[in-house]
Amino acid sequence: MNLFTYERASDASGAIDLARGNAAARYLGGGTNLVDLMRETVERPDMLVDVTGLPGGIEPRADGGLLIGAAATNTALAADPHVRTHYPLLARSILAGASAQIRNMATVGGNILQRTRCRYFYDTAAACNKRQPGSGCDARDGFNRYHAILGASPSCVATHPSDMCVALAALDAMVQLDGPGGARRLPLLDLHRLPGDRPDVETELKPGELITAVEIPPLPIARRSTYRKVRDRASYAFALVSVAAALDVDDGGMVREVRLALGGVAHKPWRASAAEAALKGRPATAESFRAAAEAELAAAAGLRDNAFKIELAKRTIVAVLTDLKGEDA
Amino acid sequence: MSAHSDPASARPGRWQPAVTQDPILRKHGAQGNGPLGQPVSRIEGPLKVQGKARFAAEFPYEGLCYAALAFSTIARGRITTLDTAAAEAAPGVVLVMTHRNAPRMKAPSLMMSSPTAAGASELPVMQDDQIHWNGQPIAVVLAETQEQADHAASLVRAEYAALPAVTSFDDAKKTPRQLDNILGQPPVVEIGDAEAALKAAEVRVDQIYRTPRHNHNAIELHAATVAWTGDELRVHDASQLLDLTAGQLADIFGLEADKVRVSSPYVGGGFGGKCLWDHQILACAAARLAGRPVRIMLSREGVFRIVGGRTLTEQRVALGASADGRLDALIHTGIVAMTTHNSCPEQFTFPTRHLYAAKTVRLAQAVADMDMVANTFMRAPGESVGTFALECAIDELAEKLGLDPIELRRRIEPDKDPTSGKPFSSRHLIEAYEKGAARFGWDRRSPTPRQRRDGEWLIGMGCATATYPYHRFPGGAARIRLTAGGHVTVSTAVHDMGMGTATVQIQHVAARLGVPLGRVTFEYGDTTLPRGVIAGGSTQTASVGGAVIAATEVFVEELLKLAGNDSPLAGLSLADVETRDGGIGHRDDPARFESYESILRRSGRDELSCEADAPPPAEMEAFSMHSYGAQFCEVRVSEITGETRVSRFLGSFDAGRILNAKTATSQFKGGIIMGLGLALTEETNFDPRTGRIVNASLAEYHVPVQMDVPSIDILYTDIPDPQAPMGARGIGEIGITGVGAAVANAVYNATGKRIRDLPITLDKLM
């Protein structure tokens, strides 16, 4: 960990001012990821701007949606009664992540911007294009069980590790940003990037931009939604594959609407649009579920250790949809 | 006054291992042993929960500075550039030590190569520019705070001239090396022509089993606080190896043995990992260089880099049987990864030497040399992974024979040790199976796989044998001190890594001398005390037992002398008396008795102190002495994802006399939990391209978490071993043995899939 200064901001403009023009400044949420990366000298900020004092409320909106301040803790969000009733997939995704202690510290903004768990990214002795552009990728032919099967590139096969973001991706969440260039909104799905040949550029955030809030649009079908996470131990492990889903089946047994997103499979939370398209208007049967999963994973490619995740993702999609359909009956 | 015994003399009434029994066994049963066996809570518990128990990294010193290490990033070669300027210039830095300025030190010698050897490796420590493994310390930074030291260590820059390194096991095993012994035992055991018998057998199983590397991950990180006063070295260590550490440090630094004092009253988990590694040596060297006391506490990554773990194994088990379930051939061979600078060959054939009767036997193990940190002992080295292979194969054979796996074990139960031919001191394996099976509901298991399910979850049951040898290490001594007030203090430099050593020894001494628990103190954890044995190989309790028996004999003899002719004990000798009710009494005459205090008072003394060495462990030569157990597991395996969840576990043990029901149960359970990690989650990712451990973190190195652990039921036979002190055979390690196989066999019963390659991760079951 190198030397840095620590500042606390009480509002967005204050935070932005503190960090303005300083490429080596970082916003600090709960610090559960950033401080770890600083200890490993992967992150070397010279200034931390603590944004946990910024708004962190969880407010229902007139349209039935929800506005979540970026400083809300993961614990608070998962425990929120509105979230639990209207967006169970979101509450479950958060509770499937990390540990109670970490969730107590972690903020919504920090969770969205947490960085990959690829061990070659963490180990400064390894080659990593994300950490050091142009140095190569030791993960591609190394230990890559937790790595991407979708959307990877020759320069990077890392995954985005967040569980919460998978639910947000399924919910079409919008992220509110503020920064030196002013405030703007961005769909969460457009916030994270695929690695391409610049895996070091992970998001569409501009320099100094701050996440101030997350909007969740109303989605009545999300009352019947869930999150299933498949991992190497029963708790406290990152997803090998996870599925966030909401399903609405009409009286004729046809899929009226479906939301499906995958975690643990790509450099960003992965909205399974191909699967959704394949399902809409189709009978809610095991066959259609499987066909939709096949459609989504058609472009998947496995590496040395993670090829099993292609089939695992398909099976988990089918299982989750089958469960959701069953709740209907 | 103080008396010391002569261990060679065999006077009447003395315990003669292998010939007579520990007199405490006479008290078992009718008379009872008072506190022995009772579920007494750990006496240091209150101190620990109040934060008052001081661990190695918690000792304050005037002028203390903090150490951090920089590690090599190649596996083999030479340091060409070592730039420490930035580190030296960083705030708070006291000094940077490298091979260029480190004091000259002798290399450690390998543990067991001499009575003071404690080296996990015999490589010199920071004495030259040579790199032997990826992660080797290349610099030590001392600074005023830990944060400053950590930061400065990250500024050390090194360049290397790399040499070709052997970092792939597949390459290494092409040139196996035969050892001339495996921990003193022959590396090859052959009875008859096992390969021929296998070929001729009616039923055969012949499989390869693989187990991965594991790393030590005790909660307490490896740490030491060290201080020099002139030529005297004081080390607060986290150690299960006190006297050896002191002796080895004296040797390394060229000091008289009595100039080094090491203490370690509390250790936050050992499991074989809390021995002498580079960090203590480097801390002592850096402290000498700086002329200031030093605290070193490894980071979690540091533990992965410089403390070895369990090595990987590739084992073949081949069983040939007659149709009625007798073994014609028992073959267990294989290879493990090791280095040329250590000696820890993961004795996986050891359990097979003693478990089952077979007409022919072939056991052999070799090593494959790799460039890596010295692998080391980790809870039941050998037995943990050896029982995985053997007990899976036995399960496979039972299935082929159409026999219940417990019935097969009944048929191959030997009446004497199958390879040494020695009589068993005490063996109740089948009884343990029967008790366990009844409690577990083994009769509900379907002999055919895939018969039980709950939704997507397939349910299965498996069992496996647990076994671990009894050892009593020679060389330990104990002192008994009695004060006029009737308080007894027993002292020996042994260890309590949280398993309850002090608690159990207090119970032991109270029972042996017939005094209340509250009148006994047990002093341990400090090399100023009478020499102790290591806390390893599940030997400590029995070893202390042997020394305390000897010291008690001297104590009684001294008291009889002091009692003189005015005592009801007049004219009695050791052979005539026993210790009871706070004094000495005639064995057969309740009226002839005098209390310890009375004897002291009458002789005008305010204290009596007696010390003795344990008699040599002759019982181990005369008998085959092992603990046994039957592990029962129920798993649920998702047919969709392949996730395995252990839903029930039961361990039924035959480990001799149980000395404390509570701490023993914890040891068994802890071993089983560690075994669940071995079975399902733990694996060190050793990158064969670089020899670097990739998952050097508890986030990615998966030990079982709370939700992975079901309720665990523990049973034990509690049958005293007539040859062991207190009848107790040691319980620290047996818990982990057999667990891998019990889980794998349950997974097979649930799914119909045999996984012979640990850990059993979900991809293997999809």
Ligand SMILES: Cc1cc2nc3c(=O)[nH]c(=O)nc-3n(C[C@H](O)[C@H](O)[C@H](O)COP(=O)(O)OP(=O)(O)OC[C@H]3O[C@@H](n4cnc5c(N)ncnc54)[C@H](O)[C@@H]3O)c2cc1C
């Ligand atoms: C052992 C362990 C296990 C874990 N397991 C899981 C798991 O299973 N599933 C899972 O999803 N997560 C897991 N996590 C990750 C955890 O969820 C994240 O660390 C946490 O959500 C990050 O939130 P934070 O507030 O602490 O972020 P910080 O560490 O404070 O920040 C993370 C990043 O976000 C930036 N940042 C923070 N707030 C803002 C803001 N408002 N605007 C702009 N930038 C911002 C920071 O600059 C930094 O780059 C685990 C973490 C650990 C340590």
